[in-house]
Amino acid sequence: MNRPLAKAALILIGMYIVLVYVLPLFTAPLPASLIYLYLALTLSAVLIYYTISGTTLEEFMGPIVRFLSGVDQVGPAKTARLLVLIVFPLLVGWQTYTRLAPSDLPPPENRTIHPAPPGEFVGLSNPFPKTPENIMMGKGLYAAYCSPCHGANYDGKGPAAPGFNPPPANFRDPGTIAQLQESYLFWRIKKGGVGLPVEGMPWKSAMPRWEVELPDEFIWKIIMGEYDGAGQSPRTWEEEE
């Protein structure tokens, strides 16, 4: 028997279970915003599918409309309808309340991870050639200065990392240095968390500003070592031979 309504409910519940209970078995749990998004997509898929033709529309919406309109209902169906009509508004009210009630959680941060760099850092290029010696030196400096936070494996999992929020960047992630040009890194390393512009709010990044400790030469070489060690290459516009 073909029961679209039951199918739709199953799909939604299944999706919910996968997102909330199954996925976390393999990886970090999803934030609520994503769960909402995916559930909303699933719901719209279901709605679209069942309203494409008159037949499916009737199969899908018919029982709902008949149930809610309450025409010719007797016995348990009648009670069920009454229950739904009472419980549903209560649910909406509860949901609204929990959304608006003050809580002790800090608000979500929409931190802009990669704000635009200041003009004077745009377009710089690494003045040092990519020789094995330079890369080696860069890696050495990295191990000394950066690995406590960014990790010996360039994965953001250094011994000091768990103490910081936002956490130190994971250079192996395709969303960090692989997207950036060398000049961008030069700026970030030189100026650190305190050098972030307004859009980089809130300014609580633990990334040190290295301009005092490290000469420019070291920074450029660290950048080389960093890309090499993380197995990434910087974003460029001209192709390198």
Added chain:
Amino acid sequence: MEYENEKRMWSPLVERIGIPVILGAAVMLIAVFVPVLVWAQDAITQAMSVEYRDIPGIGSRNVIWVVAQQHLLLAGFVLGVPIFAWVCELVGWKTKEPRYDKLAKEFTKLLTSAYATTALFGGILLFLLIGLYPKLMAYLTDIFFPSFVVYCILFLLETCTLYMYWYGWDAMQGSKKGLHLFLGFLLNLFAIGIMIVPNAWATFQASPVVISEGSAIERAWAATWNPTWWPVNIHRLIANVVLGGFICGAYAGIRYLLAATKEEREHYDWMGYVGNFIGVFGMLPLPFAGYWLMREIYQYNQQMGITLMGGFLAWLFILQAMLIGVLFLGANYYFWMGITYRIPGSEQNYRKPILAMLVVLMICLGVWMTPHSLVASLEEARKMGGAHHPLLGVFGVMSAKMTVSNLMILVTFMSFIMYWRAGKQETATWAKVAKAVMGALLVIAGIAVIVLGVWGYFVPAIIRINYFSVAQVLIVLFIMLTFTPLTAALMKSAKTTTEMVWGQMPIRAGYCLVSNAVMVILLMSLMGYARSSSRVHWHIYGVMRDTSEYAYSPALGYAAAFMSLNTFLFCLLVAFIFWVATMGEKGKALPKEGLRESPGKVPEGIAPALAGGSPTSEEISRT
């Protein structure tokens, strides 16, 4: 003698009031006028140095924001519509089907009233800009004056051509049709000119090219040919077709909902189909054009590129993904409803393919809408180890987005092909082979796009951008360019098993058309904001700073409210234009009352769709 005369003339006056009085008056005049003159001199120098004026309470920037957006949307409509009005006319002329000609004429009618409104808003915008931003305008005038002249000439030509095109429609039928088509071609040519000239002014602000030497024309030319000029031209041209298509679709949708006769229902159902088709057709290459534009921006200025794509404007692109997603869904939904409602009995055959397409679309949308940095509470972020999810974070980067947008384009294209073939039976001997080849190509293309997308994570950005993304685009284009003629050839010899029935679509199809139009308008308002706010605190990037009190970027919520306001206002304007355009028709329709079906005797269950006249499921299942 003359002196005598004069003396005689003057003397009575002198005699009567006396010389001292005259002298006194002169002194007074001087006393009054000299300061006035000096003051006027002051005022002139002062006026020359006024950099900004404000409209208290509302703010000059907000006023410009609204007026400019209205002007741009109207202009988009006015430039998009003639393109496909002309194409429709051409099709009608080639196929000798009068309904295409009628459709083209109906589109052009909307054009005439929209054209005047667009010009009006252009005028308001210009006055406001001169008044509110004199410093900027003086600078732009200095650079672009030669192109102002070109613009005015183009405008004159466009206006003349439009009038001849519209008023000559009926006169130039038959043997003179060729001339009329040529007029339509000119109309579009001038229209494109009218678009690209101001585009130069706007793109100059984002990516200026200033040369200090050379004649006025040389300077204007250098400034015109700036790095983002052509990317924006192409992007806007295509987007205008999309806007025009979907707005005409919405017009048809509303007329369909209000239609009282069977003929009207059939006509507007068909018009809605054409509008939606044109909108989708334009939408398919649009992401490619957008990608090219972003690339040029990045290449021109990394800072601006980052502000847009990674910085505080990045959230706009998540909104953009949502809107485009809804648009893709809406367009496909309309196609699918078209298949099940217009081709009776086809429903069962198409359920499975539709389900498959829907699932692919939804997965693509899910990927596209997943932001790289997620909105997460502190606790959630702790568990994820940052704002990037360890697994789903990979959906956040360009490689994934490009892949899914290519796939969505493929799916939508297949929706269209499916619609095209629905209700027909191929008779060609090679039909089986052709279909098998097409199926295989499609699967290969899909896999290739995905493989390139995944591989894109492991190669340097430059390789991905220059080769992989381009290859993905080429694959999709290849599919479109081979499938279209192949299907056309197949359909030529195909015999129709079930005739398409027009005028059967349910009410939600009409609403779907309207919603698509609203999505496009929202989308254009959104990206219009992105384009101009990417200049941040510059009037002209890196050349002229914004020193007004509005030299800050508004919060995203504030900006979103303005986008909604702009969308709303534009919908009102369009509704007004449509209303004006249909007023004449009503007057004409009245005397023909006798031709209409008499009330009470509604044939074949046809009533206004809004009154619940759409066929019910029982009717469908009976057929």
